[in-house]
Amino acid sequence: MANKKIVWNDKLNSVWDKIYYSLDFNIHKTITQQEEYRKNMIQNDSSLTNNEKKFLLDELQKIYDKLKIGDSSVEKQQCNNCQNWHQATQYCEFCIRKYLENNFKNWTSGNEEIDKLIQECQQKTVSPQCVIEWINYDQFENIEHLTKGGSTIYTATWKVGSYDKWNSENQILKRLGREKVILKRLNNSNSSDEQWFQEVTLSFTLDNTFYSLAVFRGLTKDPSTNDYII
Template sequence: MANIRYELIFSTLNKSKSLIDLNIHNNLEKKYEYIKQIILNNEEEILTKDEKLEAIKLLNNIFDKDKILYNEGTKRICENCQKECLAITYCEYCIRNYLKENFSNWTSENEDIDDLIRKCQTESYAPNGIIEWIPYNNLRNITYLTKGGYSEIYTADWIDGEYFQWNNQERKLKRFGKQQVILKRLENGESNNRNWFDEVRILT
């Protein structure tokens, strides 16, 4: 596959979204089909064939997330769990079940944090962006960056990387591989730790 120009793909997707007429494309499926046709037709021939395929792949991922997030769209029966799911490229229930089955394989050794992560995982609606506990031994090259507020900021390499894709054949989540992450080290103090926990709980 030739080099994929992702900046151009994202630019095309954003431009396509800006052309949507809400009076005509008044639901998610109509919006999706409209953007898809713009990409495929691509009259200006800006995108290569491979880039069009990648753009459609990204569009499918966005569409799947939006369908579940807004609980809108045509449902299908998952061939694995037999539940009615909204996503096309994966099943949101299979992802949640997979995460539940792995609850016993990790712990932060703090029940409040574990409960929060479990709650987030049981409500996951996509194979990426999943909240999870990262063991310290899965981090490398931890480097101090700066200090802000009540915490110190570090960068590090996460060896396994985040979940990013559901494998229908193996019925499991696939990881991205090594990626850089930002770490926040809280200063000692129960109030600071409590503030952090409350902030995360509100955001999730």
Template sequence: MSTLRYKLIYATVNRATTLIDTSIHNNIHKQFEFEKQTVLADKILTNDEKTYAIRWLTKDYDRDKIHFNSGTKRICENCNQECLATLYCEYCKCQMESLMPNMVVEWIPYSNLKNINYLTKGGFSEIYTADWIYGWYNEWDSEENQLKRVERPGIQNIVANVVLKKLENVESANQSWFEEAKSHLTINNKWASVVRCYEKAIHRDLHSGNILYSQFNNSWCVSDLGFCGPADKSSTSIYGNLPYIAPEVI
């Protein structure tokens, strides 16, 4: 295989996605076919680069087919169940609680984290940045029956930039807290756009600028949760984007 020009591949895939007309390509199948044909028609990419790009698009297509339960099913050669994904099986054990290999929850040894630096402090946690040596799981190897981590030709160890969150009062967490966290992770992997219930929490900065609509996904979401906090927090606290207020009032 020739040397792949990853920046050029990413630019081509992003261009194909940007060119989608949702009034014409109005479902995930039409969108995937348009993206694939756009990549195949590209005059700059090599055949190997086009193969890589289409495999990348197929991974996203697999995710969307499972999300919307739509598409032609096939029989998995491992578990003999009908599955929608092309590159893997969503019903095999390694996928029971994860939509794709790169969403598998795993314990990362501290020794695999380098260059840990304090970034900022949020309402309920401290935030750090770090480099994750070896990176995430990328695909399921059906021949070796194991998950494979992300690889790049010519690069021995992949380094991923990650964000670490140190929660407050985590010392008092019990087993039920971890079970609740696990359920949230499972739901987030299966259907990330599901409406979540934040008990006794108030957004505190809800306005039209924080309500976003995605024409591509035909979905709505509430953004900018940075000021969100518990409802029992002091009512004298100030939240959100403030207009001009005289200093003596503050």
């Protein structure tokens, strides 16, 4: 019998909160110490099944792999593929960046500035879940209006979904599959007003810097209005 897929629920959220808020930063000062403390909390929690522990450990690893990159206290490992010294545990950030660079020729937004911005973001990618990309508008379906204020917001289904994991054996990024997303229309982005481009630049830059902020997956363009959407 196949194992039932684990998803977030009240029980797992409660355990997650406990392992986060119980940590004493005066004792566990480095990222490595904090990671080990939280891993031990999960592994020693008798209320969790083995599958639930694996799920939470995987989620924890995703967070710490991103946090480790650029932290001088984290020990580096040499990649067997590219020979660079990487800091993440589940992947080599340099291999991911090279994979994305090799794919530059296979997409374009039709706008040189936007292409350059996305390419620069991809060359600073710190995890598979944080890849900024150009997304063709026809990749979205079930688009429904949610609200309108300073910007117009929609819900939609992304047919292939965002990148989720790095397959080191095949040296490719794997996608999540069908994914519910929020779309934000950038009003007046089809005009000469550059404020919308500044908003995109700031959003993409912050998303690659701070883990706790809203995750931005990329940029698309509504062909019926020529408005850009994040």
